[in-house]
Amino acid sequence: MFQLQKKGSSVQKEIIAGLTTFFTMSYIMVVNPIILSDAGVPFSLSFFATIIATVVGTLMMGLYANYPIAIAPAMGLNAYFAYSVVRAHQGLGYEEAFAAVFVAGLLFVLLSLTPLRTKLIEVIPSNLKSAITAGIGLFIAFIGLRMSGLITDHPSNLVALGNLHSPSSLLTLAGLAITLVCMALNLNGALFIGMLGTGIIAYFTGQLSFDNGVVSLPAIPDQLVIDNPVHAFQAVFDYGLYAVVFSFLLVTLFDTTGTVLGVARQAGLMKGDHLPRGGRALVADSVATLVGSLFGTSPTSAYIESSSGVAAGGRTGLTAVVVAILFVLSAFFSPLVSAVSGIAAITAPALIVVGSLMMSQVSSIKWDEIDEAFPAFIVILSMPLTSSIATGIALGFLIYPLMKIFRGKWKEVHWLVYLFAVLFFFQLVYMPH
Numbered sequence: 001m002f003q004l005q006k007k008g009s010s011v012q013k014e015i016i017a018g019l020t021t022f023f024t025m026s027y028i029m030v031v032n033p034i035i036l037s038d039a040g041v042p043f044s045l046s047f048f049a050t051i052i053a054t055v056v057g058t059l060m061m062g063l064y065a066n067y068p069i070a071i072a073p074a075m076g077l078n079a080y081f082a083y084s085v086v087r088a089h090q091g092l093g094y095e096e097a098f099a100a101v102f103v104a105g106l107l108f109v110l111l112s113l114t115p116l117r118t119k120l121i122e123v124i125p126s127n128l129k130s131a132i133t134a135g136i137g138l139f140i141a142f143i144g145l146r147m148s149g150l151i152t153d154h155p156s157n158l159v160a161l162g163n164l165h166s167p168s169s170l171l172t173l174a175g176l177a178i179t180l181v182c183m184a185l186n187l188n189g190a191l192f193i194g195m196l197g198t199g200i201i202a203y204f205t206g207q208l209s210f211d212n213g214v215v216s217l218p219a220i221p222d223q224l225v226i227d228n229p230v231h232a233f234q235a236v237f238d239y240g241l242y243a244v245v246f247s248f249l250l251v252t253l254f255d256t257t258g259t260v261l262g263v264a265r266q267a268g269l270m271k272g273d274h275l276p277r278g279g280r281a282l283v284a285d286s287v288a289t290l291v292g293s294l295f296g297t298s299p300t301s302a303y304i305e306s307s308s309g310v311a312a313g314g315r316t317g318l319t320a321v322v323v324a325i326l327f328v329l330s331a332f333f334s335p336l337v338s339a340v341s342g343i344a345a346i347t348a349p350a351l352i353v354v355g356s357l358m359m360s361q362v363s364s365i366k367w368d369e370i371d372e373a374f375p376a377f378i379v380i381l382s383m384p385l386t387s388s389i390a391t392g393i394a395l396g397f398l399i400y401p402l403m404k405i406f407r408g409k410w411k412e413v414h415w416l417v418y419l420f421a422v423l424f425f426f427q428l429v430y431m432p433h
Helices: 011-025 028-037 043-063 077-086 094-112 116-123 126-148 167-184 190-204 229-239 242-267 278-295 306-311 317-330 334-341 344-364 370-386 389-406 415-430
Strands: 071-073 151-154 158-161 300-302
Touching: 011 190, 011 306, 011 317, 011 344, 028 043, 028 071, 028 077, 043 071, 043 278, 043 300, 043 317, 071 278, 077 094, 077 242, 094 229, 094 242, 094 278, 116 415, 126 151, 126 167, 126 242, 126 306, 126 344, 126 370, 126 389, 167 190, 167 344, 190 344, 242 278, 242 300, 242 306, 242 344, 242 389, 242 415, 278 300, 306 317, 306 344, 370 389, 389 415
Parallel strands: none
Antiparallel strands: 071 300, 151 158
């Protein structure tokens, strides 16, 4: 079913990869409910919804698309939901806002069932695909550095070197050392070994504790947040949430597309510029967004942390199935997950190392051609600086066709690239993001 031998993998590798991906993204079970709570969403409701959306999307990605990619509520879109939608609209409650997520998810499902789904992946210029992978690499490395405290905010320079004497920084450096030594020795599961070693150090140094226990029963909601599709559409009309629906749809589409391309290229699963079963990957994400809105969470996306599982050897959908199973189990181990995911230094080394691995794609960019090089450069630069994969892709889509036009090569650009350049222009200029 998963074609392990054909992909050059094994059950052991896939399980280790699944464990690695799970631990690098498990923070979402805590962080997502915390962000959504600022929109008035009860923690227990969004915690359960986060797990449901993640399990549904990741299982579909593994069983239907056969990719080692996990899906969960997207960071950035949850903040947009809480602060730019609910709190920015007078009299709008989170139930009505989830109606916009539902409508966007439904449109995404319908779009994913059309030929446009795979055509979109194929028409993205190869240089931009390489830049997307490299940009994601820089982005997740930057996330790891900031989470750990190795990089901190600065009033004039935006960021600066953090306090290297802090417990978090020292723990991160120790974890990074363990991981790099394991990789230098070509040990299988080096990333997971690094996280395990870091967790052990954190426990014995008093940074990791299990004060709230380990096991608890999940709080299952009494009813769905969206129980009537007609009422959902009516809420969008009544509150004029058209721009919100469009933003959710466009950002989710390109966030997922960019991440899937980046991880697939890293895993060597691309066939030239073609991504086999690419449409199925988009279907998995769109269904997860739709299901998540019913239970009470913001739109989902393919997770860039999946690249850590790929770096650990994951090549098939079995990795995603392992991740989904672990999320199901974590519903009963919320105190344990909360304790581990609350220590950023445990997962930060994996993110930093994976970022360095993904940067290898810059060698495929045509740096001697300005109309290819500069759009790629903007994509790579803007992803970590704006903390948004979709924004990086948007700027690349805007600049690439413009450069081609002024170089007299406008015929080389597919008409869909021009169309999305216009859509991204309006989304960036006239809509909140």
